[in-house]
Amino acid sequence: MTVAPEKPQEKSAEDRLARPYAFLEDVKALDPGQLAALRRNAGATLADSHGVLWMYRLLQRHAYERDFDIYFFTATLLALDKTALKAKAFADGGDLGWSLAKFTQKFSPKALERRFSVLLDSRFDSGEMSFRMPQVVKMLTTNDIPVNWPLLLQDLLFWEAPQKHVQKRWAAHFFDPTGEAAEPEANPSSETE
Known part of the structure; x- marks a missing residue:
């Protein structure tokens, strides 16, 4: 049986x-x-x-x-x-798109939109991500904008997914940090072992 x-x-x-x-x-x-x-x-x-x-x-x-x-x-x-x-605990909050939206509330959004667009198109294998992401993190942390580190790591694990769930979610939160727009599909929920 x-x-x-x-x-x-x-x-x-x-x-x-x-x-x-x-x-x-x-x-x-x-x-x-x-x-x-x-x-x-x-x-x-x-x-x-x-x-x-x-x-x-x-x-x-x-x-x-x-x-x-x-x-x-x-x-x-x-x-x-x-x-x-x-800090005793990691910052709550949204993904990196949300953090960057918080940055634009303090500073000029136009200056960041192009950088954000380039970041969303970057890939690990081309070296673009390793060049862009440290700049973004320094910019956020220097200006006391929190990064949700566990979520960032989780998002980067799914960065190369063909459906680009992470990039779509980041873009949605960057352009609509209040969440009033329709929520894009979430990360895949299964992690293979």
């Missing part, structure tokens, strides 16, 4: 963010020298980075090998955010 495999249950948003959250908490707990090494390597791939061999231990505890570069990339960005490193 064969037993039908159990259908995987859809993960809640909290479940999907549990792994990124735990990883980022461990990054926050790194010593100042390790955080400085991450800052020096901001935007670099793990293979191109220097002085961060110890990161493999942390990555192996939290990430699938296929995701090491994205976890590392996000860790280097978090190291740039001194407010988040000192």
Whole structure:
């Protein structure tokens, strides 16, 4: 007698963010020298980075090998955010589109729209993302705009999806931070192991 495999249950948003959250908490707990090494390597791939061999231990505890570069990339960005490193908890709030919309409420939206458009079109394999994202993070954190780090990591894991769910959601939140427009499709809820 064969037993039908159990259908995987859809993960809640909290479940999907549990792994990124735990990883980022461990990054926050790194010593100042390790955080400085991450800052020096901001935007670099793990293979191109220097002085961060110890990161493999942390990555192996939290990430699938296929995701090491994205976890590392996000860790280097978090190291740039001194407010988040000192905070007891990560900032709530929306995705990066929402954070950038908050920035435009303080400053000129026209100056940021082109940068945001280029960011949405950037890819990891071309090096564009590793150039653009550290600039955006520095701009936000310098101006006390919070970044939802666990959500950013989760979004970057799905960045290359052909449907571009993440980019569509970021754009919707950037142009309508109140959420009055129709909500685009969310991230895929299943993570393969």
